[in-house]
Amino acid sequence: GKDSEEADEEIAQTEQVINAIQYYRRYGHSKLRHFVAVFRRLCDSHQLQLASPYSEHLKKMKLCIDQNQRVLKQILSYGLEMFGGDHSLQTAAEISQLRPASELYMSKVKSTLKQIVRDWSTEGINERTLCYNVVLSAIRARFPDVARRHDVSILVPGAGLGRLTWHLVLEGFSVQGNEFSLFMLFTSNFILNKCQKENEFTIYPYVLDTCNNWTYEDQIRPVQFPDLCPATASPTRANTFSMCAGDFLQTTNGDDECWSVVVTVFFIDTATNLMNYIDTIHRILKKGGVWINFGPLTYHFADMDDEDSIELPYSEVIRLVKAKGFKMERDERNDSIPPTFYACNERSMLRYQYSCGFFECIKL
Amino acid sequence: GKDSEEADEEIAQTEQVINAIQYYRRYGHSKLRHFVAVFRRLCDSHQLQLASPYSEHLKKMKLCIDQNQRVLKQILSYGLEMFGGDHSLQTAAEISQLRPASELYMSKVKSTLKQIVRDWSTEGINERTLCYNVVLSAIRARFPDVARRHDVSILVPGAGLGRLTWHLVLEGFSVQGNEFSLFMLFTSNFILNKCQKENEFTIYPYVLDTCNNWTYEDQIRPVQFPDLCPATASPTRANTFSMCAGDFLQTTNGDDECWSVVVTVFFIDTATNLMNYIDTIHRILKKGGVWINFGPLTYHFADMDDEDSIELPYSEVIRLVKAKGFKMERDERNDSIPPTFYACNERSMLRYQYSCGFFECIKL
Numbered sequence: 022g023k024d025s026e027e028a029d030e031e032i033a034q035t036e037q038v039i040n041a042i043q044y045y046r047r048y049g050h051s052k053l054r055h056f057v058a059v060f061r062r063l064c065d066s067h068q069l070q071l072a073s074p075y076s077e078h079l080k081k082m083k084l085c086i087d088q089n090q091r092v093l094k095q096i097l098s099y100g101l102e103m104f105g106g107d108h109s110l111q112t113a114a115e116i117s118q119l120r121p122a123s124e125l126y127m128s129k130v131k132s133t134l135k136q137i138v139r140d141w142s143t144e145g146i147n148e149r150t151l152c153y154n155v156v157l158s159a160i161r162a163r164f165p166d167v168a169r170r171h172d173v174s175i176l177v178p179g180a181g182l183g184r185l186t187w188h189l190v191l192e193g194f195s196v197q198g199n200e201f202s203l204f205m206l207f208t209s210n211f212i213l214n215k216c217q218k219e220n221e222f223t224i225y226p227y228v229l230d231t232c233n234n235w236t237y238e239d240q241i242r243p244v245q246f247p248d249l250c251p252a253t254a255s256p257t258r259a260n261t262f263s264m265c266a267g268d269f270l271q272t273t274n275g276d277d278e279c280w281s282v283v284v285t286v287f288f289i290d291t292a293t294n295l296m297n298y299i300d301t302i303h304r305i306l307k308k309g310g311v312w313i314n315f316g317p318l319t320y321h322f323a324d325m326d327d328e329d330s331i332e333l334p335y336s337e338v339i340r341l342v343k344a345k346g347f348k349m350e351r352d353e354r355n356d357s358i359p360p361t362f363y364a365c366n367e368r369s370m371l372r373y374q375y376s377c378g379f380f381e382c383i384k385l
Numbered sequence: 386g387k388d389s390e391e392a393d394e395e396i397a398q399t400e401q402v403i404n405a406i407q408y409y410r411r412y413g414h415s416k417l418r419h420f421v422a423v424f425r426r427l428c429d430s431h432q433l434q435l436a437s438p439y440s441e442h443l444k445k446m447k448l449c450i451d452q453n454q455r456v457l458k459q460i461l462s463y464g465l466e467m468f469g470g471d472h473s474l475q476t477a478a479e480i481s482q483l484r485p486a487s488e489l490y491m492s493k494v495k496s497t498l499k500q501i502v503r504d505w506s507t508e509g510i511n512e513r514t515l516c517y518n519v520v521l522s523a524i525r526a527r528f529p530d531v532a533r534r535h536d537v538s539i540l541v542p543g544a545g546l547g548r549l550t551w552h553l554v555l556e557g558f559s560v561q562g563n564e565f566s567l568f569m570l571f572t573s574n575f576i577l578n579k580c581q582k583e584n585e586f587t588i589y590p591y592v593l594d595t596c597n598n599w600t601y602e603d604q605i606r607p608v609q610f611p612d613l614c615p616a617t618a619s620p621t622r623a624n625t626f627s628m629c630a631g632d633f634l635q636t637t638n639g640d641d642e643c644w645s646v647v648v649t650v651f652f653i654d655t656a657t658n659l660m661n662y663i664d665t666i667h668r669i670l671k672k673g674g675v676w677i678n679f680g681p682l683t684y685h686f687a688d689m690d691d692e693d694s695i696e697l698p699y700s701e702v703i704r705l706v707k708a709k710g711f712k713m714e715r716d717e718r719n720d721s722i723p724p725t726f727y728a729c730n731e732r733s734m735l736r737y738q739y740s741c742g743f744f745e746c747i748k749l
Binding site: 055059060062063067070071074075231232233234235236237239240290294296317318319320323326329330331332333334335336337340341344354355360369370371372373374375376377378 | 658694734
């Protein structure tokens with residue numbers, strides 16, 4: 022029947038995530054083998070010129086790759102232990118056999134390492150300040166009474182590795198993060214619940230990026246995480262904190278007029294049809310509830326011929342939000358907000374710079 | 386034999402370029418048909434919400450696509466006329482039949498339109514100032530006597546659409562631009578030789594980019610070119626100017642100790658093995674000749690398993706240049722040079738920001 026087909030599909034996708042996380046080391050080693058083969062095909066003179074700095078660098082890369090795999094394995098093991106009761110996850114883990122993963126899945130593993138830098142390292146502080154502070158300031162200003170914030174329920178769709186969500190918890194709000202990606206869910210779960218002390222773990226997030234480096238050292242530089250430890254930093258409060266796994270549109274099915282605030286940061290462009298997000302956010306907010314948004318419009322499903330993606334400009338998004346029944350209280354575009362970055366290597370010669378839109382609106 | 390196989394291969398590649406340029410309109414229309422189909426599959430309520438602004442926008446997009454095709458066709462016709470004597474080009478044009486082009490080739494057509502903005506429009510002035518002025522200043526300072534500049538021979542590998550090359554001509558130098566891409570060669574030839582007046586032609590370079598737009602208007606905004614007309618702006622001088630088609634390593638085969646200056650801007654990362662470029666530039670420069678370089682290291686053949694690409698960090702490039710027998714006179718990295726952009730849509734929410742290395746060195 023259809024339900025069991027869906028369950029099979031979920032198990033298959035989960036198994037691909039588990040496989041990709043475990044395949045990282047072999048993937049990295051195969052890249053190294055390719056580099057060595059290319060080196061050996063160079064003429065003698067060029068081999069001599071590159072000489073020991075190059076071969077030393079490849080050796081160091083190998084150590085970095087192995088260390089990344091160790092951390093990824095811990096993240097995976099803790100996830101399987103923690104979510105052990107979940108049928109599809111358990112089945113997926115049981116049937117998982119190490120085999121080559123697609124470039125797409127390996128790019129997701131590599132992105133996960135960079136997301137750790139963004140959300141949970143000292144190196145990511147500039148990025149976080151630029152992206153999260155404008156949102157946090159708006160929420161603080163709206164709910165200045167810290168003692169009563171536990172009554173304010175905030176939903177964060179696209180919570181990623183949960184730093185913004187955790188920030189809101191620390192400020193006294195009752196918060197739920199929602200996230201679809203299993204890579205993100207495993208990793209945020211590990212950081213939020215398993216890490217015991219500051220900067221306990223070391224990764225090499227840029228080791229496989231061979232373009233636009235200033236030095237060999239920049240490419241293989243270590244990043245430690247977490248810069249603060251949620252498990253020990255957590256004060257006893259009246260507020261609540263949870264993470265919810267799954268698709269935003271589906272998991273919010275029974276949430277009519279349930280939330281005081283919805284916060285979307287670098288999230289709305291994950292929609293194939295942004296109007297579905299607008300409809301859902303309108304439905305799940307209480308009357309007078311607030312939606313705060315910050316981000317660009319890099320539609321994730323653009324140019325995929327097999328996906329029904331609608332790509333609208335920002336001014337149309339604002340028009341549709343108002344037409345739905347929101348009162349726009351702040352609408353800041355272009356030069357009024359400094360440019361931001363997303364999971365960016367700050368020592369790279371190439372950085373993707375985002376000029377984000379910020380809006381704050383009220384459900385009428 | 387091998388020679389006729391190579392000739393066949395050249396004809397086949399040329400034919401793909403000609404086909405892609407001619408296929409642009411149908412490519413654009415197929416995208417529009419997809420957008421219309423997606424729109425029709427939306428629920429009635431969402432169709433009503435998007436309503437006339439969306440369908441008006443799609444209609445305007447069609448007009449922009451058609452206009453881009455008209456300009457592209459003029460560029461192609463002039464190229465075929467101008468290079469009519471070239472056997473492979475003529476054969477390629479004769480056998481060319483309109484058929485769907487690959488996404489790769491269509492992306493090259495789209496890039497060509499954006500390169501026009503970079504090199505030959507008023508809108509590109511900021512980009513050009515940031516990238517070219519540091520190079521032009523260095524050359525002017527080195528050769529202050531304008532009257533004697535015609536004796537200074539400059540080679541510009543990776544000349545693209547030729548703006549920097551043309552700038553150097555205007556300053557009185559004898560210059561040759563070298564370019565491999567037929568898309569660039571057709572287009573630079575058109576601008577340098579065919580255009581009759583300033584802002585004679587209009588294109589819509591961003592019409593097919595549906596992500597990260599602030600408004601519908603930004604996406605379909607026109608750009609005029611050329612901002613200045615080389616054919617009429619050209620003064621009578623003692624210096625020479627030429628463009629040379631082909632691979633830099635091959636076309637410079639007989640150029641031993643031939644050039645006073647080599648200028649590389651956003652070029653050196655087109656190498657599979659940068660040491661070949663260093664060797665060649667060293668060989669073709671006169672003793673005491675100068676190499677000026679500006680750009681990032683986005684190696685074009687990185688991550689292609691079927692290409693022997695070596696990807697080195699910037700500090701290693703500098704080390705190899707010195708080891709080859711160049712005296713480094715200026716070496717500026719990171720924060721000493723303001724960030725630059727490359728064929729970037731300046732009204733987009735997403736921009737690729739390059740932190741470029743600049744160096745100036747002398748062949749000993």
